[in-house]
Amino acid sequence: MIECIETLGAEADTKSSSLRIAKIEGDTYTIFDNGTSEYVLTPENLEWIIIK
Numbered sequence: 001m002i003e004c005i006e007t008l009g010a011e012a013d014t015k016s017s018s019l020r021i022a023k024i025e026g027d028t029y030t031i032f033d034n035g036t037s038e039y040v041l042t043p044e045n046l047e048w049i050i051i052k
């Protein structure tokens with residue numbers, strides 16, 4: 001899929017989608033779905049609450 005998106009570029013997008021490839025560091029991530037969009041979240045871009 002990555003090769004396809006890289007080859008097609010903006011042509012891979014539709015009226016209701018915008019595909020992007022993002023390289024993430026590490027091996028921990030989650031996909032957040034808000035009902036209209038999906039995002040990749042990593043520990044670096046999440047706000048953590050630390051209980052002491």
